[in-house]
Amino acid sequence: MTEFSQFLTTHEAALRGGVMFSLLILFFVLERALPRRTQTVSAAHASGNLLIGLINGVLLRLIVPGGLAALAFYNQSGGVLGLLALPDWLTFLLALILLDLVLYWHHRLFHEITFLWRFHGAHHSDRNLNVTSGLRFHPGEALISLSIKAGAVLLIGAPAVAVIFFEILLNGASLFNHANWRLGKIDKALQTLIVTPDMHRLHHSRAPDESRMNYGFFLSFWDRLFGSYKAEPERTHEHIELGLHGAENDSFLAALRHPFTR
Numbered sequence: 001m002t003e004f005s006q007f008l009t010t011h012e013a014a015l016r017g018g019v020m021f022s023l024l025i026l027f028f029v030l031e032r033a034l035p036r037r038t039q040t041v042s043a044a045h046a047s048g049n050l051l052i053g054l055i056n057g058v059l060l061r062l063i064v065p066g067g068l069a070a071l072a073f074y075n076q077s078g079g080v081l082g083l084l085a086l087p088d089w090l091t092f093l094l095a096l097i098l099l100d101l102v103l104y105w106h107h108r109l110f111h112e113i114t115f116l117w118r119f120h121g122a123h124h125s126d127r128n129l130n131v132t133s134g135l136r137f138h139p140g141e142a143l144i145s146l147s148i149k150a151g152a153v154l155l156i157g158a159p160a161v162a163v164i165f166f167e168i169l170l171n172g173a174s175l176f177n178h179a180n181w182r183l184g185k186i187d188k189a190l191q192t193l194i195v196t197p198d199m200h201r202l203h204h205s206r207a208p209d210e211s212r213m214n215y216g217f218f219l220s221f222w223d224r225l226f227g228s229y230k231a232e233p234e235r236t237h238e239h240i241e242l243g244l245h246g247a248e249n250d251s252f253l254a255a256l257r258h259p260f261t262r
């Protein structure tokens, strides 16, 4: 293990926390400077979403103290990429692309399997997307997601550095995609490569034929490849109806109760 990867693994939690906190502040400011939709999000609602993010962070650390990076570290030379023994840079790149592919299907299955949808519905019950929505995932979903990602890390044989990078990317992309900010023409241009706020907002539409589109988290390529890409909502982004029918209360407690009320 190089000194650099050892440094990253040791400081993984501080690094992830630091990037996450900085991006939260950045997008919070951008939402106010360049809002995409006119909407009011109460301080209580935003702090409820932040609290869910905090609960998930603590819960996952208690279960896997070193995070997925520690798992990858103990699996060195294992998994498919370990067997292939490719150059480091190529292994790193392939690990990121394959993990993103897993996340696409992970998200899609959370919509297609009824049991999983009970948990993921808590995320979709948010009626106004903003940067804090990027943290609103039911702890049940976070736990199931941890097992899926752990399996993927072992099977792929992703190096610890790639896992750390991917998790920072994933957290950052989630805040970026849920933020209520206007990128103008840049949004559409970016969609040729990555998932953007406009692309993900369409996924949060109440219309089932829209919420079952745009599953990607980082690369937009998977939605195009698997036939789930939709460029524009039926209504404009300013008027698209967000949330879930039958889940009109999007408070902190309602989100936690959501899987058990379906």
Ligand SMILES: [Zn+2]
Binding pocket: 107, 111, 120, 124, 203
């Ligand atoms: Zn979804």
Ligand SMILES: [Zn+2]
Binding pocket: 123, 178, 200, 204
């Ligand atoms: Zn979302």
